[in-house]
């Protein structure tokens with residue numbers, strides 16, 4: 028079972044990779060919406076929390 032707990036600055040993997048080919052995203056804002064930043068091309072996207080929870084695959088790196 029995947030780890031559903033995530034926090035600000037964690038790096039996560041999504042079910043679908045970014046078109047740039049990378050699949051590592053850093054959580055840079057948490058709230059009703061979650062902003063994640065692609066670690067490959069630094070593009071950031073804002074996703075409603077519910078959608079994010081459906082699309083996230085796993086947490087790769089926990090923030091310290």
Ligand SMILES: [Zn+2]
Pocket residue numbers: 045046047048049065066067068069070
């Ligand atoms: Zn990208």
